Amino acid sequence: MFLAIRELKHSKLRYLLIGLIMVLVALLVFIISGLANGLSSDNASSIQNMKADYFVMEHDSKNKLNRSIISMEKLDEIRASSDVKAAEGLGQMMITLNKVGSSEKTDVTIFATNASGILAPKVIEGTNYDNKKQGEVVADSSLKEVGYKLGDSLKDDLSGKVFTIVGFTEKQSYSHSPVVYMNVKGWQEINPALKNQGNDSISTIAVQMDSKAEENVRESLPEDLTLISKDESLQSIPGFKEEQGTLTMMIAFLFVIAAFVLAVFFYVITLQKTNQFGVLKALGANTSFLAKSIVGQVMLLAVACIAISVALTYGVTLIMPEGMPFELSTNLVIKYSLLLLVVSVLGSLLSLYRVAKIDAIEAIGRVS
Amino acid sequence: MMGDKLLFENVSKIYGEGDNKVTALDNISLNVRAGEFVAIVGPSGSGKSTFLSIAGALLSPSKGRLLLNDEDITSLSPKKLTRVRLEKIGFVFQSSNLVPYLTVRDQLLLISELIGKRDKKTMKKADELLSHLGLGHRADHLPEALSGGERQRVAIARSLMNDPEIILADEPTASLDSKRGRDVVEMLAHEVKSRNKAAIMVTHDERMLDLCDRVVNITDGKVFG
Ligand SMILES: Nc1ncnc2c1ncn2[C@@H]1O[C@H](COP(=O)(O)OP(=O)(O)OP(=O)(O)O)[C@@H](O)[C@H]1O
Ligand SMILES: [Mg+2]
Numbered sequence: 022m023f024l025a026i027r028e029l030k031h032s033k034l035r036y037l038l039i040g041l042i043m044v045l046v047a048l049l050v051f052i053i054s055g056l057a058n059g060l061s062s063d064n065a066s067s068i069q070n071m072k073a074d075y076f077v078m079e080h081d082s083k084n085k086l087n088r089s090i091i092s093m094e095k096l097d098e099i100r101a102s103s104d105v106k107a108a109e110g111l112g113q114m115m116i117t118l119n120k121v122g123s124s125e126k127t128d129v130t131i132f133a134t135n136a137s138g139i140l141a142p143k144v145i146e147g148t149n150y151d152n153k154k155q156g157e158v159v160a161d162s163s164l165k166e167v168g169y170k171l172g173d174s175l176k177d178d179l180s181g182k183v184f185t186i187v188g189f190t191e192k193q194s195y196s197h198s199p200v201v202y203m204n205v206k207g208w209q210e211i212n213p214a215l216k217n218q219g220n221d222s223i224s225t226i227a228v229q230m231d232s233k234a235e236e237n238v239r240e241s242l243p244e245d246l247t248l249i250s251k252d253e254s255l256q257s258i259p260g261f262k263e264e265q266g267t268l269t270m271m272i273a274f275l276f277v278i279a280a281f282v283l284a285v286f287f288y289v290i291t292l293q294k295t296n297q298f299g300v301l302k303a304l305g306a307n308t309s310f311l312a313k314s315i316v317g318q319v320m321l322l323a324v325a326c327i328a329i330s331v332a333l334t335y336g337v338t339l340i341m342p343e344g345m346p347f348e349l350s351t352n353l354v355i356k357y358s359l360l361l362l363v364v365s366v367l368g369s370l371l372s373l374y375r376v377a378k379i380d381a382i383e384a385i386g387r388v389s
Numbered sequence: 390m391m392g393d394k395l396l397f398e399n400v401s402k403i404y405g406e407g408d409n410k411v412t413a414l415d416n417i418s419l420n421v422r423a424g425e426f427v428a429i430v431g432p433s434g435s436g437k438s439t440f441l442s443i444a445g446a447l448l449s450p451s452k453g454r455l456l457l458n459d460e461d462i463t464s465l466s467p468k469k470l471t472r473v474r475l476e477k478i479g480f481v482f483q484s485s486n487l488v489p490y491l492t493v494r495d496q497l498l499l500i501s502e503l504i505g506k507r508d509k510k511t512m513k514k515a516d517e518l519l520s521h522l523g524l525g526h527r528a529d530h531l532p533e534a535l536s537g538g539e540r541q542r543v544a545i546a547r548s549l550m551n552d553p554e555i556i557l558a559d560e561p562t563a564s565l566d567s568k569r570g571r572d573v574v575e576m577l578a579h580e581v582k583s584r585n586k587a588a589i590m591v592t593h594d595e596r597m598l599d600l601c602d603r604v605v606n607i608t609d610g611k612v613f614g
Binding site: 023028307 | 476
């Protein structure tokens with residue numbers, strides 16, 4: 022560190038410039054990951070917040086909720102298993118609702134479940150819907166932002182059914198659309214796929230259980246059913262995988278860029294200092310002393326830059342517009358900060374290799 | 390023989406192999422005693438740098454033995470040789486061998502840092518050495534602010550920082566005019582005498598030779614005188 026700190030102080034401009042690049046790259050990492058997180062919950066908060074660990078799906082559904090149809094009888098069979106802590110049926114479909122008395126149309130996702138079961142929404146305003154009474158729904162609070170309020174009526178054009186908002190819940194979205202909760206019967210009536218069946222069906226069975234029991238439960242399922250984890254079910258939400266994949270790839274590239282920029286910068290500086298390192302080695306500095314000095318510099322620089330960009334990131338979140346899907350957990354910030362640090366140190370390895378190759382003997386018989 | 394700070398015993402250095410073989414040093418025997426200041430002269434390509442590299446534990450001889458303060462260092466590992474250089478040898482190289490971003494005082498303290506004990510005592514020692522060499526007022530300056538002669542004086546101060554058995558100087562006056570060059574060599578000679586160190590200086594400059602106790606002439610890898 023003796024050399025590292027003194028050199029940083031001496032060549033301020035040089036290290037400021039590379040520091041600036043590092044700050045920008047780190048800032049981009051944090052902002053994009055905040056955006057990825059924000060978009061992910063904007064997309065799928067209903068599933069993420071659901072008190073379920075696994076979902077039982079119809080085997081041929083390709084894990085897509087809207088294609089899966091399971092007979093209600095299966096729910097009792099699954100609940101009977103000793104591995105399952107709790108289970109509840111869920112019906113799902115995506116429809117467009119008309120606000121009665123206006124030309125307003127809204128795309129929503131219908132979740133149909135037992136109003137007193139484990140999947141029932143947490144009502145923050147109004148009351149919960151009734152399991153028996155038809156036509157009551159609880160809607161995600163984002164509908165309020167587009168002008169809906171308690172008591173408003175919504176009409177499904179296809180079936181002609183009308184629903185009334187009796188309550189609002191929050192943080193419930195699916196495939197970027199607000200979720201509207203209703204009882205299972207109501208959903209069965211408006212679902213065209215069930216229309217002529219007359220069966221008591223649902224889309225999926227959400228299961229609470231230990232991951233250790235996964236194999237057991239899967240084995241015990243009949244052939245036409247399959248078990249997927251919550252994460253797998255997220256991945257099968259329309260657009261979720263693509264959206265997250267793109268952003269994740271951007272973040273990965275930023276890490277690679279950070280590593281390369283630092284690697285090239287320190288390599289060039291090390292090349293410039295070949296003579297100096299030769300003299301130092303002749304004086305009795307071993308490679309590890311010089312290596313520590315370089316890694317020390319990289320670490321100091323990286324830590325400072327990461328700290329600055331974390332501060333900037335939180336600054337940016339303050340001036341972000343209200344509806345911006347941006348969510349950054351402290352955990353993730355710490356994780357990415359450490360990862361950036363590791364990547365920076367990896368970038369200096371090329372220079373260390375170079376330093377190890379320098380021979381002390383070059384100090385003798387040299388004119389400059 | 391006791392009292393020899395540095396002893397070359399039938400040392401040869403052969404570079405390359407087969408047809409490319411170059412005998413840079415040919416069966417050299419030489420001793421340098423404490424308090425003795427030896428000059429090495431010789432035409433270009435005669436083996437001076439090779440000689441100094443071996444004396445400085447930077448290069449291993451192909452044949453023969455090398456004793457530093459009566460300790461055989463011929464077959465030490467590179468790691469141990471680095472330690473020998475750090476603790477027992479002082480170097481003064483040609484021009485610009487100072488670290489550009491270290492102040493004059495830090496150039497000296499770097500040696501203490503490398504040895505692994507930088508404290509108040511070494512700080513005091515550095516300041517003493519600097520004022521002794523007339524650089525007290527320059528302690529906080531960077532090399533870029535110093536004249537060529539001052540830089541070499543800093544290098545001499547640095548070479549004394551580890552209390553070496555022997556000081557090796559590689560054309561220390563190459564980048565100086567003759568007046569300043571002579572001042573630097575005088576200072577080196579004075580330090581060697583007053584501290585009873587041994588020193589070897591490779592030089593092209595005949596005018597410095599009267600400041601040395603002994604002049605060794607190397608020609609084609611062989612010693613005369
Ligand atoms: N690494 C090497 N590989 C092969 N031959 C070498 C090497 N270093 C030096 N030589 C050869 O050894 C001989 C002695 O070289 P050395 O550098 O010791 O001479 P010198 O007296 O220092 O010359 P100068 O006064 O020009 O610096 C020369 O013939 C040189 O070409
Ligand atoms: Mg030479």
